[in-house]
Amino acid sequence: MKRLLTIATIAVCSAALLAVGGSYATSLYYAAGHGDACADCHEMAAYVSAVHSSPHHNAGCTDCHDASLSAKLRHIGVHLSGAQPESIRMREVDTRQMIVSCQRCHQHEYVSWHAGPHSATYAEIFANSAHNSKRRLMDDCLRCHGMYFNGAVRDLVQPQNTSGPWHLSRPDLADQPTIPCQACHWIHREGLPETKPASRISVAGPAIPESLAFFDRREEMHFTALSLPIPKLYDGATLLKVSPDQRQSVCYECHAPRQPETNSVAAINHWGEQAGSGDDRTPMGVHEGLSCFSCHNGHNQNARASCKTCHPAMSHCGLDVEKMDTTYANPSSPHNIHWVRCVDCHKHGVPKVRTRMKQTTLSAGQ
Amino acid sequence: MFTRRQFVAASAMAGAALAVGCAKRQRTPWEFLSEPEARTLKAICDQIVPADDFPSASQAGVLTYIDRQLVRHFRSYQESYRRGLQQANLLSKKRFGLDLAAASPQQQFAIVSAIEKQDPHFFELVRTHTLQGYYGSPRHGGNRDAVSWRMLGLAEPPLLGRAQYDLTAGKRS
Amino acid sequence: MNRVNAVVVGAGAAGGIVAKALSTAGLSVVLFERGKWYTANDCRKDDLRNQRTTVLGNAFGPDDEGNPRVWVDVAGATHIALPSEGAYQNNAACVGGGTLSYGAQAWRYLPQDFRMRSTYGAPAGSSLEDWPITYDDLEPFYEKAEYEIGISGDYSGTPFHGPRRRDLPMPPLPPNREFEILEPAAKRLGLHPFHIPMARNSVPYNGRGPCMRCRWCVGFACEVDAKNGSQNTVIPTALATGNCVLHTECMVTEILTDDRGRARGVSWIDEHGHRRQQLSDIVVVSACAIESARLLLNSKSRLFPNGLGNRYDQVGRNLQGHHYTGATGYFDFETYDDVGPGASIAVTDYNHGTPGLCGGGMLANEFIRLPIHMLDRLPGETPRWGPAHKQAMRAYHRRSIVVMGPTQQIPTAAGRVTVDPGVKDKWDLPVARFEGNVHPHTFEIGEIQARRAEAWLKEAGALRTSIGAGKPSLVSAGQHQAGTCRMGDDPHGSVVNKNCQLHDIDNLFVIDSSVHVTNGGFNPVLTIMAIAYFASDSLVRNWKGTQFRS
Structure with missing residues (x-):
């Protein structure tokens, strides 16, 4: 009985050692040779070749992907069973x-x-x-x-x-x-890898x-x-000026407008797709034509600090632009930063001196 | 239960099968086609959807589509393809002394027109599969980057926003 | 397994409603479905693999493996058909049946559609007959279907519809561009165009949101769940009662009968391949016209050597679908707006009343077309490949409209389903076998319908048109399959009575499109649903405690 136990213990330990060692060994194997080992499987070849021509061409496959023994055994299992998906996902x-x-x-x-x-x-x-x-x-x-x-x-x-x-x-x-x-x-x-910020500033936007x-x-x-696509959007019957900044197209995939709803004013009047419908946040009113990226940075969408880029820290009415209630989540908010119009604050008409601002033309990416 | 000997034998066979299977492929991107077959098929597909200001069938990945499906949903057409591609190449050799892939576009057009009449079964297969690959969903390998949909002016993926409604606000909000 | 009150075979349009009606009335129900409970995630809008375009297989069943059928061409030669091939006459195999992925046109038949023989007389070689029930009998149940399933639309533009007590519960979706092009043209022709009734939420309804108007509609499951089928309406209601158990991926192989000739349950094969029995007081077959007939014919016993309900060789006869014809118009301006579901406008002026024609059909614009649907729909002289074909795709995908419609078929006794003596499926059951063809007068009507569609398109400004009015050399069934267990008063010429009860077995019912005597000039689903409400209403009214006695 004792002997049996010893044998069992040794067997378990050696199996564990083999698994750990094997896993380490396969990881090392696939880490070496800059993807050549991975490309030995013809299913992988195209993906290895794609990453070789990408900005991450200096990275090895195992820098991002699991190449442990268990992962590789799974791949081999799929290969042998003939149950490969049409492509790797x-x-x-x-x-x-x-x-x-x-x-x-x-x-x-x-x-x-x-x-x-x-x-x-x-x-x-x-x-x-x-x-x-x-x-x-x-x-x-x-x-x-x-x-x-x-x-x-x-x-x-x-x-x-x-x-x-x-x-x-x-x-x-x-x-x-x-x-x-x-x-x-x-x-x-x-x-190619991202270029340095200085060289991004060009006339091409x-x-x-x-x-x-x-x-x-x-x-x-x-x-x-x-x-x-960047959508063509209407504010009521009027075609809206939408910034041509192509980076926004990724935002629009989720922050997308909708066809006019059944029995809505827009549907009855046969207007086109409305800005602000669905999940759309395209700026209308005073901010019309601005790109998402004029105020939002790509990774953190907090745009508070960006107001100061264009506005004085204290508005002419004495409001702190960084503390104004500019909620976007409530479409009916009078200060909704995406849709606020001159007349939302200037209830008695826009002061004359301000009307000159309308002449400002927008270039790509503003 | 396996005996130890069976286990060792099975492992060795699996290893050998894997080695043979992989070695045979010689790093081609194809699952079914041989390189010469792929070149012949490319010539035919690119006559069916040639390049203009938008890509040709092969540039849009149609060969990938057909090749993948020949070991999946089109398995029953494997022999038709093997035979048809061989015949097409023979026809080109006979008429122009060249492999179909090496022939000029005009010569390729002549051969494909001839196949359409002489071997309509094979031609219909390739025509149908080429057009499916070119105009179908990109996920299957053809229509790379949805290029044919863009050619037709279709946004891909299309922009579709959520409906803003509130079921707690009554039956119809 | 415990004995239950009712077994329902097939969780499609009709089976779901029957299961809901019986379980809410307090009966214990087991609902069998041979397919899976799919969601939109199982297809993800694949242009090449869905229920309409099946070049890489069916998305919502059945699989090509192990589910063959046999068809006999007009010359008498037999062929094997796989589920992804047209000759298979597939509908679907999944929870919801066809209603998971249909286009969802939800038509009421017209009063004349129930009285075709009285209205026109039976053409030679046909089995044209009147229904034993009228439009008025069915009207309350049409209404119930419209409200419980959820239908949007607007009948106000046409006088050609049966009397109705209530408007549809939802307004139509806002018109698409094709509607705006076709509507004035139809009016100039003196027609009465209107919004197609659709089982699709145009506004939030039944606890779900409205249509997002995407490009992938007919053939696909809806990703916003705005398309209303039995899988998202009545079946969840049935399951919520606690009285209904749903078995998916389970095949009912035979209806069991006792020595007095009454149904006593079914035998079935579970998802692991084990043969089992479910005893019940009543059995309801709702497997769609082809499979319902097959199940009756495969249930042979000493008392019923030819299958159940088949004493007079009626089961499987009068198989009919719709003969679709129409036209494509090519324009010099954009007609395509990428707004689904696309099908939006119809006329029912041509369903009846043309001298010399035995009926007609509805005409409507076709659902939004994916590029794959245009490949063989280009103007007639377009080369089939090469640069000109590619150019034509570019020229016409956005500048064409298709108008077509389901011509009401003239049924024949020779168009039928039997079971094949040799070919078996993966459950070792004899498969369905089709014989016969479409009645020649149906082709004549179809031809005229196509010319009418063409005239409408020309009036709308089409510079060129092409006609689509083929004469297929096989029986017509497909998604609109119907007629195989005809409803009637005479046991010699029909299989079930007007309550969908078999003439010779009082606790066995067929409730689905099989009972349609004629199939209308419309998509049949709302009539299937209305019949299901109608038949389960009479079933519940006749239910006496724990035993069923008619």
Whole structure:
């Protein structure tokens, strides 16, 4: 009996050693040779070649990807069983691990993103009773929140109704972000590393970071900012001036307008797509024509500090521009910063001296 | 239960199968096609959807679409493709003394027109699959970056905002 | 397993409603579905793999593996059809059935549609017949379907509809560009265009939001859940009563009968492949026209050697769908606005009343077209490949309108479903086999309907048109399949009575499109739903405690 126990202990220990050692060994193997070992699997070849022509061409595959024994055994299992998917896709868990990898070099961006609203967690988005009691959750939510989630919304939240109480069927996701780095950034794409800020200032308008791309959950692939649409929008019957800054196209994918609602004034009058409809926040009124990026930086959407770029710290009415109630969440707010008009404050007409401001022309990216 | 010997033998065979399977591929990007077949198919696909100010079929990834599906949903067409591609190449050799892939665009057009009449079954397969790949969903490998949809003026992904409504505010808000 | 009051076979348009009606009335119900409970996430709007474009397979069932059918062409040759092929006549295999991914046009038939033989007389070679019920019998149940399922639309533009007590519960979606082009043209022709009734939320309704007007509608499950089918209305209600159990991926193989010739339950194969039995007081078959007939025909026993309800060789006959014809118009201005669902305007002026024609059909503009749908829809002289084809795609995808419609079919006894003597499916059951063709007069009507569609498009400014009015050489069924267990008073010429009860087995019901005597010149789903409400209403009224006695 004792002998049996000893043998069993030795067997368990050696199996554990083999697993750890093997895992270390495979990681080392795949880390060496700058992706050559990975490209030995023909399924991987295209992806290795893509990253070689990307700004991350100096990084090794294992800097971002798991090459442990268990991961590789899984890959081999899929290969041998002939159950390969049509193409290799990131799983939700992969994108979470990637955030850690990204953070290692892009610390400033990480901190900024983490402090802003785009790092909202699954619990904050999907178990939000203020939202869920007003509107039904649906698979389309996952287009912009949890775009990498592997499943339907019913696999994520229960019950699927407006009475609740709601709980996540995947409690492990509760404190995980719904919009990971790769929601807006495409890693395996051709391009050069970001240039220094000084050289971005040019007459051609703002540079578009080449990694800027929207991850489309439907196709499970990224579409670059340059290929995405900037909508044509109306304010009532009037065509609105929308900044042509192409970086905004990524924002518009989620902060998108809607076709006029049934029986709305816009529908009855056959107006086009309205600014401010759906999730759209295109500036109208005094800020018409400004780009999202005029006030928001890409990673942290807090725009407070940007007011001072154009306005004196104290307005002519004696209000502190950084402390004004400019809530955007309430479309009917008189100070909604996206839609505030001259007459919202100047109830008796716009002072004459101010009308000259209208002459200002806007260039790309303002 | 496995005996130790069976286990070792099975592991060795799995390893060998993997090694052979991978070695045979020789790092081509194709799952079904051989390199010469891919070149012939490219010539035919690019006659069906040629490049103009928008990419040709092969530039948009149509070969990837067809190749992937030939080991998936189009498995039953494997033989038709093998035979059809070989015949097309033979026809080109006979008529112009060149592989179809090496022939001029005019010569390729002549060959594809000839296949349309002589081997309509194979031609219809390639035509249908090429157009599907070029105009279908990018996720399947063709229509890279939704290029054909952009050609038609379709935004991709389209902009679709949420409806702002409140079920607690009554039946119709 | 415990005995229950009712087994319902098939969780589609009709089965879902029956399960809801019975379970809310307090009956214990087991609802069987051979497919899965899919969501929009299972397809993610794939242009090549959905329920309409199936080049890479069906998104919502059945799979191509292990589900063949057999069809016999007009020359008598037999062929195997796979579920992703047209000749298979597929609808769907999933919770919700066709209603998960349909276009959701929700039409009431016209009063004349229930009295086709009295109105026109039966053409030679046809089995045209009147329904044993009238539009007026069904009207309250049409209304119930419109309110419980949720229909948007507006009938006010046309006098050609049956009397109705209430308006639709939702207004139509705002018109798209095709509506605005076609509406004045129809009026100039003296027609009465109006908004298509749709099982689609135009405003928040039934606890769900409105349509987002995307490009992917018919053939896809709705990602905002604004399309109303049985899977997001009646089935959740049925399950919430606690009286209904839903078994998905479970195949009912046979209806069991006792030695007195009454149904005593079903045998079924569960998701792990185990054979099981479910005993019940009543059995309701709601598996759609082809599969319902197949289940009755596959339920052979000593008392019923030819299958259930088939004493007079009626089960499977009168198989009909719709003969779709129409026209494409090509314009020199943009007609495409990328606003779904696209289908928006219809006329019902041509459904009845043309001298010499036995009926007609509704005409409507087609659902929004994906690029893949335009490949073979270009003007007639366009080369089928090469630079000119690519140019034509660019020229016409945004500058074309398709108007078409379902021509009401003239049923024939020869157009039928039987079970194949040789071919079996993955459950080892004989598969459905189709024979027959469309009645020649249907082709004549279809041809005229196509010319009418063309005239409408020309009036709307189409510079060129092309006609689509083929004469397929096989039976027509598809998503609109109907007629195989005809409703009637005469047991020699029909399978069920007007309460959808089998003539010779009083506790066995067929409640779905199988009972349609004729299939109207409209998409049939709202009539299927109304029949389901109608039949389950009489069933519940006749329910006596724990036993069913008619």
